[in-house]
Amino acid sequence: QQQVKQSPQSLIVQKGGIPIINCAYENTAFDYFPWYQQFPGKGPALLIAIRPDVSEKKEGRFTISFNKSAKQFSLHIMDSQPGDSATYFCAASIGGANNLFFGTGTRLTVIP
């Protein structure tokens, strides 16, 4: 059973566009929601993370929106660049950054 559901599976946007990746969860005990970026041949790298006491968090061009009542969170990438082309994973855990439950990933392609 997938604890965290992620969509879409793939996404193609033009340079400068704002791709949005969505995730949903069921377990209300989750209290840590990170997003990871993975390039081919590399391990995932943490982009940004949020806890359920805030509804939005921005770091550079990356923004997480969090809707606790709907049990959904999303990643927005502002002014996307070809270098942002990668696979993005949302995740959730209880009590911190250990034992992460990952979404299935979104392959993002940014066209120049």
Add this chain to the structure above:
Amino acid sequence: KAGVTQTPRYLIKTRGQQVTLSCSPISGHRSVSWYQQTPGQGLQFLFEYFSETQRNKGNFPGRFSGRQFSNSRSEMNVSTLELGDSALYLCASRGQLSTDTQYFGPGTRLTVL
């Protein structure tokens, strides 16, 4: 600061064999977690070690085991390999605070023939 290192990077084994993968965490990190990444199942948590003790375990059969040494380096062992064990095995380390970030290594690509 050096990142998480994993050896070997690539490995080919045959069914029935066993394999040991190694992970060296970031200096000062005492928590090491292992994940399996496959195209079908995505990233799945295997187990976490902290100060040489297994602290959490995912839903994998007993063929998957691990250990951590006093210098925080960790090894993962898979016995009686099956074709379905072909995957990228990722190691991640973090500090001891629950708010610390988890840093992943580049992974070991295991192919079982």
